[in-house]
Amino acid sequence: xxxxxxxxxxxxxxxxxxxxxxxxxxxxxxxxxxxxxxxxxxxxxxxxxxxxxxxxxxxxxxxxxxxxxxxxxxxxxxxxxxxxxxxxxxxxxxxxxxxxxxxxxxxxxxxxxxxxxxxxxxxxxxxxxxxxxxxxxxxxxxxxxxxxxxxxxxxxxxxxxxxxxxxxxxxxxxxxxxxxxxxxxxxxxxxxxxxxxxxxxxxxxxxxxxxxxxxxxxxxxxxxxxxxxxxxxxxxxxxxxxxxxxxxxxxxxxxxxxxxxxxxxxxx
Amino acid sequence: xxxxxxxxxxxxxxxxxxxxxxxxxxxxxxxxxxxxxxxxxxxxxxxxxxxxxxxxxxxxxxxxxxxxxxxxxxxxxxxxxxxxxxxxxxxxxxxxxxxxxxxxxxxxxxxxxxxxxxxxxxxxxxxxxxxxxxxxxxxxxxxxxxxxxxxxxxxxxxxxxxxxxxxxxxxxxxxxxxxxxxxxxxxxxxxxxxxxxxxxxxxxxxxxxxxxxxxxxxxxxxxxxxxxxxxxxxxxxxxxxxxxxxxxxxxxxxxxxxxxxxxxxxxxxxxxxxxxxxxxxxxxxxxxxxxxxxxxxxxxxxxxxxxxxxxxxxxxxxxxxxxxxxxxxxxxxxxxxxxxxxxxxxxxxxxxxxxxxxxxxxxxxxxxxxxxxxxxxxxxxxxxxxxxxxxxxxxxxxxxxxxxxxxxxxxxxxxxxxxxxxxxxxxxxxxxxxxxxxxxxxxxxxxxxxxxxxxxxxxxxxxxxxxx
Numbered sequence: 152x153x154x155x156x157x158x159x160x161x162x163x164x165x166x167x168x169x170x171x172x173x174x175x176x177x178x179x180x181x182x183x184x185x186x187x188x189x190x191x192x193x194x195x196x197x198x199x200x201x202x203x204x205x206x207x208x209x210x211x212x213x214x215x216x217x218x219x220x221x222x223x224x225x226x227x228x229x230x231x232x233x234x235x236x237x238x239x240x241x242x243x244x245x246x247x248x249x250x251x252x253x254x255x256x257x258x259x260x261x262x263x264x265x266x267x268x269x270x271x272x273x274x275x276x277x278x279x280x281x282x283x284x285x286x287x288x289x290x291x292x293x294x295x296x297x298x299x300x301x302x303x304x305x306x307x308x309x310x311x312x313x314x315x316x317x318x319x320x321x322x323x324x325x326x327x328x329x330x331x332x333x334x335x336x337x338x339x340x341x342x343x344x345x346x347x348x349x350x351x352x353x354x355x356x357x358x359x360x361x362x363x364x365x366x367x368x369x370x371x372x373x374x375x376x377x378x379x380x381x382x383x384x385x386x387x388x389x390x391x392x393x394x395x396x397x398x399x400x401x402x403x404x405x406x407x408x409x410x411x412x413x414x415x416x417x418x419x
Numbered sequence: 420x421x422x423x424x425x426x427x428x429x430x431x432x433x434x435x436x437x438x439x440x441x442x443x444x445x446x447x448x449x450x451x452x453x454x455x456x457x458x459x460x461x462x463x464x465x466x467x468x469x470x471x472x473x474x475x476x477x478x479x480x481x482x483x484x485x486x487x488x489x490x491x492x493x494x495x496x497x498x499x500x501x502x503x504x505x506x507x508x509x510x511x512x513x514x515x516x517x518x519x520x521x522x523x524x525x526x527x528x529x530x531x532x533x534x535x536x537x538x539x540x541x542x543x544x545x546x547x548x549x550x551x552x553x554x555x556x557x558x559x560x561x562x563x564x565x566x567x568x569x570x571x572x573x574x575x576x577x578x579x580x581x582x583x584x585x586x587x588x589x590x591x592x593x594x595x596x597x598x599x600x601x602x603x604x605x606x607x608x609x610x611x612x613x614x615x616x617x618x619x620x621x622x623x624x625x626x627x628x629x630x631x632x633x634x635x636x637x638x639x640x641x642x643x644x645x646x647x648x649x650x651x652x653x654x655x656x657x658x659x660x661x662x663x664x665x666x667x668x669x670x671x672x673x674x675x676x677x678x679x680x681x682x683x684x685x686x687x688x689x690x691x692x693x694x695x696x697x698x699x700x701x702x703x704x705x706x707x708x709x710x711x712x713x714x715x716x717x718x719x720x721x722x723x724x725x726x727x728x729x730x731x732x733x734x735x736x737x738x739x740x741x742x743x744x745x746x747x748x749x750x751x752x753x754x755x756x757x758x759x760x761x762x763x764x765x766x767x768x769x770x771x772x773x774x775x776x777x778x779x780x781x782x783x784x785x786x787x788x789x790x791x792x793x794x795x796x797x798x799x800x801x802x803x804x805x806x807x808x809x810x811x812x813x814x815x816x817x818x819x820x821x822x823x824x825x826x827x828x829x830x831x832x833x834x835x836x837x838x839x840x841x842x843x844x845x846x847x848x849x850x851x852x853x854x855x856x857x858x859x860x861x862x863x864x865x866x867x868x869x870x871x872x873x874x875x876x877x878x879x880x881x882x883x884x885x886x887x
Binding site for chain 2: 170172173174198199200201202203205206207211212213215217246247248250251253254388391397398399401
């Protein structure tokens with residue numbers, strides 16, 4: 152699939168801020184399932200500083216904007232070719248040991264409910280268990296936009312029985328780690344015009360490390376594994392750690408945010 | 420019986436000969452007067468902080484004992500070789516576990532202990548800091564149990580504190596008793612700040628242009644070691660800054676000065692990893708510098724100690740340091756580890772639970788003498804209570820035999836008496852590995868006490884290394 156992606160984030164401030172610093176994880180991963188043809192990151196009035204690939208394989212760019220400034224726009228424009236690898240992350244260069252991802256974070260900590268959910272699943276091997284855990288999480292948390300917030304933990308979302316892709320990913324990560332399977336949060340894009348439930352084009356899912364295959368993606372929100380509709384950006388322990396944008400503005404001001412993500416299939 | 424560093428078989432040992440006469444000839448009134456003078460000096464200087472991780476009242480004065488602790492040149496040389504060897508191995512280990520992790524592949528250290536360690540930072544995997552050095556100031560706590568028996572109690576690879584005590588103790592002794600320094604040939608320690616500055620300059624990033632600009636990054640004046648931060652900045656002639664004094668612009672870090680922004684090349688940070696950069700670690704941290712870690716990982720600035728260095732110094736990893744020395748250096752350890760039982764191993768668990776009354780049990784991540792059981796000094800109830808804690812989470816504990824720490828003569832109410840001591844030397848690692856002859860001697864002032872932590876009744880002494 153050939154996908155065109157436009158991702159625009161505009162920050163506006165009611166009083167000008169002195170400066171803005173951002174750490175962007177907004178470049179597609181390098182792996183067999185996707186190949187970038189064109190990719191451009193621009194930050195209005197910004198200067199690109201640090202740029203490097205980290206140990207987890209993510210391309211990270213540091214950007215700074217000197218103020219005073221009232222509005223900053225981060226714009227991504229790209230063309231990418233994707234193909235279905237049945238969720239398996241192949242040819243991805245990274246040097247972090249998978250067992251590092253057994254660590255839990257406040258957002259992915261397993262409480263009694265998550266432990267019970269994790270234990271409710273029987274499977275033949277790690278891959279089978281991972282599939283069944285993903286199915287169990289899909290069932291336990293109904294896709295409900297607006298029911299949760301960005302700070303909602305996996306335990307809270309499960310208790311509520313509602314959530315969005317972030318909550319599904321957190322809950323699945325918590326369950327997998329509970330079963331001794333390394334798991335991590337992946338942020339990216341999803342092309343959604345092919346039926347199915349409604350979603351933001353900005354998406355997130357989980358990857359679970361299963362011995363023989365390595366990292367395999369599981370999208371509990373859509374009850375499937377990532378295929379050619381998915382574009383992978385980067386990973387982390389949880390949503391905060393894997394955030395495509397982490398930034399801070401200097402100044403006393405109220406920030407308002409406007410995000411527009413557009414993923415479109417380009418015909419040959 | 421503990422080893423008495425001054426008296427052996429009824430005779431005063433050579434390194435203490437002069438000191439013994441000096442102590443004996445000092446009248447009680449004189450001693451009290453001098454003690455008061457020393458305290459007044461410490462107060463005036465304002466050196467009133469606790470040693471790393473010990474907690475307690477930051478404005479409390481740590482008692483200073485006027486009788487120095489003395490090492491012969493030969494004793495020191497031996498220790499020095501062992502300390503440098505250990506510091507090299509610890510840095511090699513850090514380079515390895517953030518790289519190919521050969522020591523784990525070779526099966527010499529369990530992967531779990533490293534990769535699931537809280538102090539292991541995923542964010543710096545694959546990044547090699549300048550000269551491959553992660554821990555630039557290694558504080559190695561050493562205890563002595565016999566004439567030739569020295570053991571390492573723990574390693575401190577992050578930001579060990581206490582070096583200002585080493586320097587101030589010497590300064591005050593020289594001011595109060597200049598005669599002692601005329602009559603004894605004592606190795607100086609006052610070159611430490613210059614060595615530290617040189618060490619930090621030697622790890623400036625490749626992108627640094629000209630003479631490296633070094634700063635000390637402190638969490639602020641309410642931190643218990645703030646005095647030490649400002650003291651070292653002063654002596655090194657570098658700026659003492661807080662997070663808000665620094666900012667990232669483009670690919671570099673700058674400090675705000677009255678003459679405008681000045682690029683910073685090396686940050687000697689005295690704040691912990693989670694607070695360094697809200698864009699990489701704890702989002703709510705106000706102590707750090709947003710964007711710092713991106714600059715660091717792209718080679719725009721150096722950070723000492725390197726983020727992630729803490730994985731080398733917890734009590735579980737400690738048990739593998741002799742293995743690291745063999746693996747990376749191909750040498751036998753010159754300084755011994757204290758025998759350690761790790762409670763997550765079944766055999767060790769069984770042995771420890773049966774012998775709690777004779778052992779010291781510590782938390783793997785604990786420090787400062789808290790959260791530990793000293794079997795021989797504990798009541799049966801205390802032991803039973805601690806056994807429950809261990810049962811609940813064996814992986815959180817290690818056990819060691821109760822060591823008979825050596826004693827050094829110390830002024831007490833009744834006169835002079837032996838009191839237990841330990842030693843923290845500060846090893847510097849940059850383009851070379853070096854340390855000044857001496858360190859911080861801590862003394863357990865309570866009779867019979869083995870706990871030298873200042874939060875638990877410990878004091879400090881000047882530490883002498885005699886020249887040949």
